[in-house]
Amino acid sequence: MIFHSIDFLIFLIIVFMVYWQLPNNGQKVFLLLAGYIFYGYVHPWFLILLLASTGTDFFAGLAISRYNHWKRAILFVSLSFNLGLLSVFKYFGFFTQNINWLLNVFDLPTVQYAIMVTLPVGISFYTFQSISYTIDVYRGRIVSCRNPLHFALYTSFFPQMVAGPIERAQALLTQLESRRRFSPRQIQDGLFLIIWGFFKKLVIADNVAPIVNNIFQLQSPPFFVLWVGAFAFTIQVYADFSGYTDIARGTARLLGIELTINFNHPFLAHSPPDFWRRWHISLSQWIRDYLYIPLGGSLCSPQRYFFNIMVTFFLCGLWHGASWNYILWGLYHGLLITGHRLMSVLFTGIAWPWRMPLALKRLFMFLFAMIGFLIFRETDIAHLMRDFSLSPLNDSFQERQYALFLFVKVATYGLPLWLHPFFAQKIVPCFKENRRQLLKSVIAVLLFTTTLLLRSHVTVDFIYFQF
Amino acid sequence: MIPPSTPQTMTSKVSNHSKETPGARKHPDVTLLDRWILGILVVGLLVIPALTGRDAIHPPYDESRLIAIREVSPDYLFLGNSMLASRIDHRALSQRLGGAKSVSFTLGGVFSPHWYLWLKNDVIPSGIRPRRVFIFFREDDLTSPYRSVSQPDDIKNLLRASRGKEEELERVLAQHRDFKEAIEHILMQIYPIQLKHSDMSWLLDSWAFVPILPGYGKAVLARMIGEKETPQQYQRFLEARRRFKEDLRYRLFKPSELRPMNSESGTRGVKVTEEPFNFYSRLPNSLLPEMIRLNRQHHLNLVFFMVKPRPGGDGTIQQPKALAAYTKDLKQWLEDNGAGFYDSNPDLFPGPDDYYDQWHVRDEVKEKFTQYFIDSLPGYFNGSTP
Structure with missing residues (x-):
């Protein structure tokens, strides 16, 4: 079920109305049912995988707590199962294609396969969420959950199950178990988040999407038009994904649950590490805690640090999709992080460039991020190579005019994304609590009206659904 | 002893959450003002957009x-x-x-x-x-x-081609609406501001033309403040705008410049x-x-x-x-x-x-x-x- 549909609107109204009439345990059962209806709405058979992953990790958690001597083996089984699911449903075709390419290079017989696998929506998210639980139990950070209802609800909490945020058991499971109280303020905040999320998705992302699609469909776009396309895609992917997250968080809040903040104004980032503290926070912290730190983190030799960062970001890129451009995107960010670290070391004791104005640092980081998103969007490697070989000198005056027109159009749609931190950090805090709530109500009504007026009526799926 | 089912953190190192776990936080007391503000928000969301743009339901007939x-x-x-x-x-x-x-x-x-x-x-x-x-x-x-009669722009074009209530048309369309489409139709009647979508898109596009066509911004502003007579220069701007968009579509995004489409593109x-x-x-x-x-x-x-x-x-x-x-x-x-x-x-x-x-x-x-x-x-x- 997609958020921007009449089906979800009706679903949410029913869930909300019924949920708050039920006692605590009734709410949990009802939420679980709602989660399965939500997930299995279009493809019911995907539920089998979800249930299998849930069952495996629930029992793995119990077994790890009970059989301490076997905990490593049990963890291995759990990880193998979840990563196996991902490998089959997400990476099978990719691995086979690349193996065949390698076999072709050495003139060896290739692997023939006839199965076509559909990628179940959200598999990357709920498997990672499940894995984090098992690992935390293994490490002793949390005690295993003994109530199957609670655990099933943890893996199938519908607002966040298909595209995050990836929630840790400490945060979400605790809330799901506790009693929730109806709070008008929480409902108001939830509605505000939902409306802001829909505005970002339907007005910004979906109106920019056709421009992005048209530009990236060109065989050989002019230089400036291409980079307007990269800029537009950066706006689109942020508005789309953060819009989804806000709808998810707002929906959860309507049900008395607090989800992780997944984006913290990433366009204000002043360095690569700062960018990853602001972008897809739940994923970046997941890979930090379960990949990067176990590899050794930064407390090692420079060569090992480089290796750790590159492996982490290689896998981060691979998580996004079974395609070389995602891997390249991950490696590119790995290079940015290590490059930043190297510069910190080289320029220790020297003021420049660390004295660069913050605005300029932010601008540079935005440009670096934009280059990354060009790699992210361009799935054809040959086209990507050609994109980077383009020269601005070859563009005609007319082509620059086209680029300017498209840039202004995209920037106009994207303007609220830059205004938002200004309002959130400078304007709204100036008001006292009750007036702040009233102000947010007024803004919510304005956003809702603007969404009705400006929403794109071409249905575009959320980008991160494909991951 | 096996601990109860509530998972407990054994360390205080929690990722990016605040130090207190949300589930454990005390809810603030629900005040009457909170309820009022929520009520104002809900009523505002339901009523204000519904009152806006109601003239869009009866646009003038397009002659x-x-x-x-x-x-x-x-x-x-x-x-x-x-x-x-x-x-x-x-x-x-x-x-x-x-x-x-x-x-x-x-x-x-x-x-x-x-x-x-x-x-x-x-x-x-x-x-x-x-x-x-x-x-x-x-x-x-x-x-x-x-x-293709469920999108606001199509509905607006239908309304502009209508002379009053078109009963035969409405009878036929009503036969084809399923439950979801019926709800969308009702929402369109409640929130007719959606029918102004193409007007707003046109205005946003205008903003993008300002750096391309010198003087255009001033002409648009003049129109917006209600100039009754359309200056000739404004008509020239409209023509230049139309030509630019055609060029964009047929030169920059010329079909022969696009990557080959697969056979399923534009399917039946x-x-x-x-x-x-x-x-x-x-x-x-x-x-x-x-x-x-x-x-x-x-x-x-x-x-x-x-x-x-x-x-x-x-x-x-x-x-x-x-x-x-x-x-x-x-x-x-x-x-x-x-x-x-x-x-x-x-x-x-x-x-x-x-x-x-x-x-x-x-x-x-x-x-x-x-x-x-x-x-x-x-x-x-x-x-x-x-």
């Missing part, structure tokens, strides 16, 4: 088609959507037919509801009777009236299965009987031209059996009821290279298509076909 018919007094009139717009070259038509005049009314993505209203509210009231009125359509467009509109896909069962819930009634009553000389999709490499179309049967019944019924019909699916032209996607013919082929069109229907141009 441009009526005026065009009266001014041109065409010998041949064409109605359609992009199927038509990509196929007929009026200059070539006129040259070939000894200077005959012709006019096309097209809007991208529209189908029988619009064509019905154009016939009823523009062609008939004009008093002008062209020798032929051609309607270009594909597959089952004529009996699928609900396709109809979902055809081998289960009953019956013309006669669809006919009563379509606007076709009304269009034929108008044809008979007002001697419109309607001819329906069925366009074909991009053929395979050998130039042929593999029509599903059900669609072929449907087409046969459609042809029979139209001819029995005094209208013309031509099915271009069996023809070898246009060939696969003449298309830039599954349905639209390339600009360079328009002139040739126009010649082919005239040659395919000689009786309708030389008067030998009644």
Whole structure:
């Protein structure tokens, strides 16, 4: 079920109305049912995988707590199962294609396969969420959950199950178990988040999407038009994904649950590490805690640090999709992080460039991020190579005019994304609590009206659904 | 002792959450003011957008088609959507037919509801009777009236082509709305501000033209503050704007500059299965009987031209059996009821290279298509076909 549909609107109204009439345990059962209806709405058979992953990790958690001597083996089984699911449903075709390419290079017989696998929506998210639980139990950070209802609800909490945020058991499971109280303020905040999320998705992302699609469909776009396309895609992917997250968080809040903040104004980032503290926070912290730190983190030799960062970001890129451009995107960010670290070391004791104005640092980081998103969007490697070989000198005056027109159009749609931190950090805090709530109500009504007026009526799926 | 089921953190190191776990945080006391503010928000969300833009439900009737018919007094009139717009070259038509005049009314993505209203509210009231009125359509467009009337821009165009309440149109459309579409229809009535979507998009586009067309920004602002007379310069800006957008579409995003589309791009509109896909069962819930009634009553000389999709490499179309049967019944019924019909699916032209996607013919082929069109229907141009 997609958020921007009449089906979800009706679903949410029913869930909300019924949920708050039920006692605590009734709410949990009802939420679980709602989660399965939500997930299995279009493809019911995907539920089998979800249930299998849930069952495996629930029992793995119990077994790890009970059989301490076997905990490593049990963890291995759990990880193998979840990563196996991902490998089959997400990476099978990719691995086979690349193996065949390698076999072709050495003139060896290739692997023939006839199965076509559909990628179940959200598999990357709920498997990672499940894995984090098992690992935390293994490490002793949390005690295993003994109530199957609670655990099933943890893996199938519908607002966040298909595209995050990836929630840790400490945060979400605790809330799901506790009693929730109806709070008008929480409902108001939830509605505000939902409306802001829909505005970002339907007005910004979906109106920019056709421009992005048209530009990236060109065989050989002019230089400036291409980079307007990269800029537009950066706006689109942020508005789309953060819009989804806000709808998810707002929906959860309507049900008395607090989800992780997944984006913290990433366009204000002043360095690569700062960018990853602001972008897809739940994923970046997941890979930090379960990949990067176990590899050794930064407390090692420079060569090992480089290796750790590159492996982490290689896998981060691979998580996004079974395609070389995602891997390249991950490696590119790995290079940015290590490059930043190297510069910190080289320029220790020297003021420049660390004295660069913050605005300029932010601008540079935005440009670096934009280059990354060009790699992210361009799935054809040959086209990507050609994109980077383009020269601005070859563009005609007319082509620059086209680029300017498209840039202004995209920037106009994207303007609220830059205004938002200004309002959130400078304007709204100036008001006292009750007036702040009233102000947010007024803004919510304005956003809702603007969404009705400006929403794109071409249905575009959320980008991160494909991951 | 096995601890209770509540998971407990054994360390205080929690990722990016605040130090206190949300579940453990005390909820603030619910105050009357909180309830009031929530109430104001909910009422505001329901009421304020509903009060805004209510004039959009009754837009003024668009006279441009009526005026065009009266001014041109065409010998041949064409109605359609992009199927038509990509196929007929009026200059070539006129040259070939000894200077005959012709006019096309097209809007991208529209189908029988619009064509019905154009016939009823523009062609008939004009008093002008062209020798032929051609309607270009594909597959089952004529009996699928609900396709493409749910978007605000299409609804707005329908409203602007309407003269008051169009009961027959509403009756037919209501037959086709499922539960979700019925809710969307109700929401459109409650929040008609959505119908102003194209106006707002136009305004946003205007902003993007400001750095391209010097002086344009000032002209737009002048319009917005309500200048009654439209200065000539503003008209020149509109023309320059239209040309820029056409250039953008046909030069920068020229179809030949695009990466090759796969064969499924722009796929056929109809979902055809081998289960009953019956013309006669669809006919009563379509606007076709009304269009034929108008044809008979007002001697419109309607001819329906069925366009074909991009053929395979050998130039042929593999029509599903059900669609072929449907087409046969459609042809029979139209001819029995005094209208013309031509099915271009069996023809070898246009060939696969003449298309830039599954349905639209390339600009360079328009002139040739126009010649082919005239040659395919000689009786309708030389008067030998009644």
